[in-house]
Amino acid sequence: MKTIGYAAESVNAPLAPFHFERRKLRADDVAIEILYCGVCHSDLHNVRNDWGMAAFPLVPGHEIVGRVIEVGPNVQRYKMGDNVAVGCLVDSCQTCEQCEQGHEQYCRNGFTMTYASPDPISGGMTYGGYSRHIVVREKFVLSVPAGLDLARAAPILCAGITTFSPLRTWGVTAGSRVAVIGLGGLGHMAVKLANAMGAKVTVISRSADKQDAAKMLGAEQLLAASDSSAMQQAAASFDLIIDTVPVKHDINPYLPLLDVDGTLVLVGQLGPLEEPLTMPMIFGRRRIAGSLIGGLPETQEVLDFCATHNILPECEMIRMDEINAAFERLAAGDISRRFVIDMASLQDY
Ligand SMILES: [Zn+2]
Ligand SMILES: [Zn+2]
DSSP states (O other): OEEEEEEBSSTTOOOEEEEEEOOOOOTTEEEEEEEEEEOOHHHHHHHTTTTSOOOSSBOOOOOEEEEEEEEOTTOOSOOTTOEEEEOSEEEOOSOSHHHHTTOGGGOTTOOEESSSSBOTTTSSBOOOSSBSEEEEEGGGOEEOOTTSOHHHHGGGGTHHHHHHHHHHHTTOOTTOEEEEEOOSHHHHHHHHHHHHTTOEEEEEESSGGGHHHHHHHTOSEEEETTOHHHHHHTTTOEEEEEEOOOSOOOOTTTGGGEEEEEEEEEOSOOSOOSOOOSHHHHTTTOEEEEOOOOOHHHHHHHHHHHHHTTOOOOEEEEEGGGHHHHHHHHHTTOOSSEEEEEGGGGTTO
């Protein structure tokens, strides 16, 4: 299937129109016309090859919402016209015990990412959602529940599941004390999801200027990391801290904010941190953990959860040809919402 997308031809190159082919439909494949694709900070990381795992030409995008246009003969769950979604994964071994438990993101034999990942079926590398069409194995296609606004659902596929999974893993429930560091794509979803679970949510930000935004999203309060007396007063007051900062940073100011047995979960930064001090960990049995997106069942769960609780990401819709400017704003931290590309804007090519 011939299609069009936007690709970076080399490291740091601006994204530009790119014609390529999607694989021929296999028996268990679903062909999707992409309607919307979210812009994740990791798209920018990969175009810059910050993590050393990019491959060029690179078509980013792993927050995909679209409509089924064709299904293979063995496809059971979807038919033409269904509203569907694809997240960060498009394949895994399906036989290891992690896959069997629905934790495909921890597949023992290596999963296939939606883009810039070696494609075990077609060969070459996978191309992501900054494109008109995608072909994905049925197992890795998610259903968009009725009632969820298609134009705003895309960021749930990465920002949503990345924060939902640790909230579930660490048992957040009514009355849990949750802090969220950062209020970008991941952070703002963490606030909304934790709030819907009944948690008492605090946003931790460098300064107090995001106070109103934090409260509007459902946080009880904002804690300014620059306010040392407020930070001292907040010692030992959280069960869980979700750290969404996507660059190297210092977690030492945050560890003492955890109560005994509390956990700080890293979901944004892949790579080094400033050296952590062990004292607050040992004096308080506090933990530092990480968490990677979520498996297919949990990703379906967060989509359904968002539909039930009427949670939608805060989106700023852009045209495909505005992506380079959007990347610049993302790099500058000049957005407290998620960019979503309206793929109808690709029709002009
Ligand atoms: Zn992402
Ligand atoms: Zn596996």
